[in-house]
Amino acid sequence: MKRLAPDEPALPLFTPRFFLMCGFTFTVFLSAFQLLPTAPYHILELGGSKLAAGLFLGFLTYASALSAPLTGGLADRLGKRRMLIGCSLAIAGFSAVYAVLPDYRILLALVLIHGVFWSGLLSASSAYITDIIPAHRRAEGIRTS
Numbered sequence: 001m002k003r004l005a006p007d008e009p010a011l012p013l014f015t016p017r018f019f020l021m022c023g024f025t026f027t028v029f030l031s032a033f034q035l036l037p038t039a040p041y042h043i044l045e046l047g048g049s050k051l052a053a054g055l056f057l058g059f060l061t062y063a064s065a066l067s068a069p070l071t072g073g074l075a076d077r078l079g080k081r082r083m084l085i086g087c088s089l090a091i092a093g094f095s096a097v098y099a100v101l102p103d104y105r106i107l108l109a110l111v112l113i114h115g116v117f118w119s120g121l122l123s124a125s126s127a128y129i130t131d132i133i134p135a136h137r138r139a140e141g142i143r144t145s
Contacts, residue, residue, distance in 0.1 A: 010136075011134035011136075011137070012134075013133065013134065013137045013140060013141050013144070015132065017132045018129075018132055018133070018141070018145070021125070021128060021129050021132065021145065022129075022144075022145050024084075024088075024125070025125055025129070025145065028088065028091075028121065028125070031091075031092075031095065032091075032118075035095055035098070036057060036060075039053075039056045039057075039098065039107075039111075040053035040054065040056055040057070041053070042098065042099075042104075042107075043056060043104040043107060043108075046101070046102070046103065046104040046107070047104060048104035048105075048108075052104055052105075052108060055108055056107070056108065056111055059108060059111045059112050059115060060111050060114060060115045060118065061115070062115065063111070063112045063113070063114070063115025063116055063118075063119070064115040064116070064118045064119040064122070065119070067115065067116040067119045067120075068119045068122075068123060070116075070119075071083075071116065071119040071120035071123045071124075072123040072127075074120065075120060075123050075124040075127060076127075080124045080125075080127050080128040080131065081124075081128065083120055083121075083123070083124035084121065084124045084125060084128060086120075087117045087118075087120040087121035087124065088121060090114075090117040091114065091117050091118065091121060094110060094111075094113075094114040094117070097110065098110070129141070129142070129145050130142065133145075
């Protein structure tokens with residue numbers, strides 16, 4: 001941890017923005033981890049095979065990983081807050097659309113786009129929380145968040 005000069009004020013770690021971002025991150029991951037185990041069963045219900053059901057998570061993961069360099073740079077250009085809001089709305093939309101799709105193949109096609117937005121959300125939220133944590137408390141703040 002960086003030592004502060006005697007006349008340098010210690011900035012607080014726990015600010016309203018910090019708690020808001022922690023709550024936001026918790027909510028996003030809670031919704032994602034409700035979707036991930038249920039989507040394969042929905043694909044099976046729509047007539048998809050076990051292979052198709054397994055592809056859902058694979059497509060989401062690969063689309064997210066492969067698009068990370070793009071979405072990280074995009075968050076820098078558009079702004080982290082704007083990226084967070086846009087990606088959150090898109091992900092909420094994808095989650096709602098998955099429930100009413102009549103064909104699992106459409107769902108598998110959409111999850112590739114969903115993965116790009118998931119990557120954008122992860123990139124922007126990590127960068128945003130890092131920005132609001134005081135530099136001398138960064139390790140503590142990232143551990144806590």
